[in-house]
Amino acid sequence: MSISPLMPVYPRCDVRPVRGEGCHLISEDGRRFLDFAAGIAVNILGHSHPGLIGAIQRQAETLMHVSNLYGSPQGESLAQRLVDITFADTVFFTNSGAEAVEAAIKTARAYHQCAGNAERFELITFNNAFHGRTLATISASSQEKMHHGFMPLLPGFRYADFDDLDAVKALIGPNTAGFLVEPIQGEGGIRIASQAFVEVLRELADEHDLMLVFDEVQSGVARTGTFYAYEQFGIKPDILATAKGLGGGFPLGACLATEKAARGMTAGTHGSTYGGNPLAMAAGNAVLDAVANAEFLQSVCDKGERLRAGLEQFIGNYPDLFELVRGRGLMLGLKMKSEPRPFVAHLRDNHGLLTVSGGDNTMRILPPLVIGDAEIDEFFEKLSAGAESYRPEEQA
Numbered sequence: 360m361s362i363s364p365l366m367p368v369y370p371r372c373d374v375r376p377v378r379g380e381g382c383h384l385i386s387e388d389g390r391r392f393l394d395f396a397a398g399i400a401v402n403i404l405g406h407s408h409p410g411l412i413g414a415i416q417r418q419a420e421t422l423m424h425v426s427n428l429y430g431s432p433q434g435e436s437l438a439q440r441l442v443d444i445t446f447a448d449t450v451f452f453t454n455s456g457a458e459a460v461e462a463a464i465k466t467a468r469a470y471h472q473c474a475g476n477a478e479r480f481e482l483i484t485f486n487n488a489f490h491g492r493t494l495a496t497i498s499a500s501s502q503e504k505m506h507h508g509f510m511p512l513l514p515g516f517r518y519a520d521f522d523d524l525d526a527v528k529a530l531i532g533p534n535t536a537g538f539l540v541e542p543i544q545g546e547g548g549i550r551i552a553s554q555a556f557v558e559v560l561r562e563l564a565d566e567h568d569l570m571l572v573f574d575e576v577q578s579g580v581a582r583t584g585t586f587y588a589y590e591q592f593g594i595k596p597d598i599l600a601t602a603k604g605l606g607g608g609f610p611l612g613a614c615l616a617t618e619k620a621a622r623g624m625t626a627g628t629h630g631s632t633y634g635g636n637p638l639a640m641a642a643g644n645a646v647l648d649a650v651a652n653a654e655f656l657q658s659v660c661d662k663g664e665r666l667r668a669g670l671e672q673f674i675g676n677y678p679d680l681f682e683l684v685r686g687r688g689l690m691l692g693l694k695m696k697s698e699p700r701p702f703v704a705h706l707r708d709n710h711g712l713l714t715v716s717g718g719d720n721t722m723r724i725l726p727p728l729v730i731g732d733a734e735i736d737e738f739f740e741k742l743s744a745g746a747e748s749y750r751p752e753e754q755a
């Protein structure tokens with residue numbers, strides 16, 4: 360037997376975390392890392408947040424799981440809070456981002472099909488998007504590396520270039536159900552949709568009775584300095600998928616929708632065994648307690664500004680390595696002159712700094728949202744030392 364017990368679908372590195380302390384991870388061999396990856400935008404409260412731990416502990420002792428055959432005071436409370444602070448009127452809870460996107464796709468299709476428009480099933484999606492690894496969500500992405508070996512794809516997705524309105528308009532037809540888009544592409548390399556692009560998508564959706572579906576799985580839950588990134592564009596989607604930061608490390612996602620958009624999602628049309636269970640709801644409520652307030656959101660903006668300003672200054676010293684800085688709040692990308700993976704590995708292995716690579720030669724900087732000045736200082740010390748000692752030709 361040569362296959363590993365863990366199905367070998369990830370190229371795992373040799374950091375083996377066994378403990379988390381605030382914004383740091385400690386590995387099996389005792390090494391300590393500054394975690395500016397945060398489980399890929401998940402651990403927004405860091406790794407040992409007392410409020411989150413306490414809420415999960417209390418709920419685990421009280422009631423961990425019941426089926427969705429019963430009423431859910433815990434779910435009603437978290438759904439009501441999300442409704443109160445967003446565009447949405449109603450919420451479906453999931454256990455992951457891909458499931459949240461799946462629910463969003465079904466909601467958009469059902470919007471048309473429950474009204475007798477069976478032909479309107481196509482979502483226009485975008486090149487280099489990432490929506491998850493289920494069959495529907497890989498079908499929604501143009502990235503062929505995720506398709507290999509998994510054919511046939513699910514029909515009903517047409518790809519346009521991100522931020523290209525002419526391409527979008529050319530694809531709108533009698534089969535179009537809506538648009539599925541990340542307002543800020545995460546895996547794609549922290550690429551922000553332009554203001555005009557988002558505004559016109561909203562106008563086109565209104566004009567053609569299409570669903571505007573935002574995938575905010577990575578950009579959501581205070582990451583960009585507002586609770587969701589759509590707020591910064593001054594428009595509202597009809598449907599939104601959220602996850603990652605929502606449970607702060609506990610698996611939790613949600614599909615948010617307006618009453619109108621959810622008109623097809625009636626009793627019996629969708630479901631999930633675990634989705635919205637009391638333990639997940641306790642985690643989500645604890646995360647919202649910490650981040651869903653003006654003061655916290657402002658702190659994310661302030662820290663994001665500080666990091667960005669520092670990064671702008673930093674890259675000026677290494678014009679051969681870095682091209683530009685982009686992003687919003689604490690969802691930042693450092694675009695490099697070449698593939699970022701070797702530099703990410705160098706920072707990790709030689710300087711104890713964790714970041715994540717992304718598309719478009721971009722290194723992603725996604726720290727816990729609770730970082731303070733001390734962590735920002737430590738980040739720049741490690742990053743500068745890393746850039747100083749980096750020899751691209753010596754890296755694998």
Ligand SMILES: *Cc1c(COP(=O)(O)O)cnc(C)c1O
Nearest residue numbers: 455456457489490491545576577
């Ligand atoms: C991570 C991510 C997903 C998938 O989330 P999973 O929890 O891994 O299923 C979907 N969309 C975006 C934008 C993401 O960043």
